[in-house]
Amino acid sequence: MQHTQPFPASTAPVTDSAEGDRLVGSDRVLAVLKELARHPDGVSLEALTRAIGSPKATVHRALAALRRAGLAGQDSRGRYLLGDEFLRMAFAHHEARPEHVRVRPLLEALADRFGETAHYAVLDGREVVYRAKADPPAGAVRLTSTVGGRNPAHATGVGKALLAHELGTLDAVRQWIGEAPLERRTPRTPCTAAELHRELRATRERGYALDDQENETGVNCLALPVYGTSPTVPSGAVSVSALAYRTPLRTLVEAVEEIRDALGPLKEPLR
Incomplete structure (x- = not known):
């Protein structure tokens, strides 16, 4: 049981219809969060952009929202990773x-x-x-x-x-x-x-x-x-x-x- 896949990335297509702007925005934020979970040592904005398949500015906005909530952070090298608040919530929920x-x-x-x-x-x-x-x-x-x-x-x-x-x-x-x-x-x-x-x-x-x-x-x-x-x-x-x-x-x-x-x-x- 060694080969496990902790956080599979979503393969759902992303559309840019005006009617679904709010939902698409939420989907992108969640996609960024899930991708961060795949990189415990941190990941660059460029690599995130390639993985998510969205414009760099869009990914950067998603990161900013996650950082404000404490769900993402940035290390001394400028690489992004899961924030301490996310880890606190995850472990507290799991233990409970x-x-x-x-x-x-x-x-x-x-x-x-x-x-x-x-x-x-x-x-x-x-x-x-x-x-x-x-x-x-x-x-x-x-x-x-x-x-x-x-x-x-x-x-x-x-x-x-x-x-x-x-x-x-x-x-x-x-x-x-x-x-x-x-x-x-x-x-x-x-x-x-x-x-x-x-x-x-x-x-x-x-x-x-x-x-x-x-x-x-x-x-x-x-x-x-x-x-x-x-x-x-x-x-x-x-x-x-x-x-x-x-x-x-x-x-x-x-x-x-x-x-x-x-x-x-x-x-x-x-x-």
């Missing part, structure tokens, strides 16, 4: 999320028990978004996944654990895929409707989801849904993500009941 508060101790316990990374993720369309993460004790090789990062749902254990509840038939899987093909992250990634349907059916039957180096070669995981807000609909999924050479998939499968028990009141059979 009810599921984050409840799940974090579980992730830490799992990371300590297996010496591997534990994640909590939610489904967002065709992707999963990582809401919390616990790394193994100091000294162990760690994954580079990040809170806020994204991965394709069909290629991940957490994604399949959640999709198994939503896509119960082959027709449902086909409709979910639609016209956009599924990305093949590794040779093992299920990329057809039939392959994904088989994976989701197996997930329901055994009660947990697996990622057998399907999202990234050398990394596997076991995932279980968690029920933080409803006894029947999962609010997200928890996974233990491991380096395959260090913790083979069979080791995680043999410990599935231990992992399930660690979820405490958030666990529920995946049936």
Whole structure:
């Protein structure tokens, strides 16, 4: 789960119609904000202009608005980056999320028990978004996944654990895929409707989801849904993500009941 995409840029076309001036202006400000998030070391006005595809003066006005709100700043080199107020709000909001508060101790316990990374993720369309993460004790090789990062749902254990509840038939899987093909992250990634349907059916039957180096070669995981807000609909999924050479998939499968028990009141059979 190392290759994550924290802030995908919008690909929506921008128009300059007079009727939509206010909306377009807001869209551009948000596009600049999202692009800043992709450059933790800062980015020049010229690079921002190229990335956004708007005139330099327009981007500069958007930056000025963000700076007035404390959502953007400028370093000593003149490069733009996210402002301290944005970071304060983001971290405060993240720490206050009810599921984050409840799940974090579980992730830490799992990371300590297996010496591997534990994640909590939610489904967002065709992707999963990582809401919390616990790394193994100091000294162990760690994954580079990040809170806020994204991965394709069909290629991940957490994604399949959640999709198994939503896509119960082959027709449902086909409709979910639609016209956009599924990305093949590794040779093992299920990329057809039939392959994904088989994976989701197996997930329901055994009660947990697996990622057998399907999202990234050398990394596997076991995932279980968690029920933080409803006894029947999962609010997200928890996974233990491991380096395959260090913790083979069979080791995680043999410990599935231990992992399930660690979820405490958030666990529920995946049936």
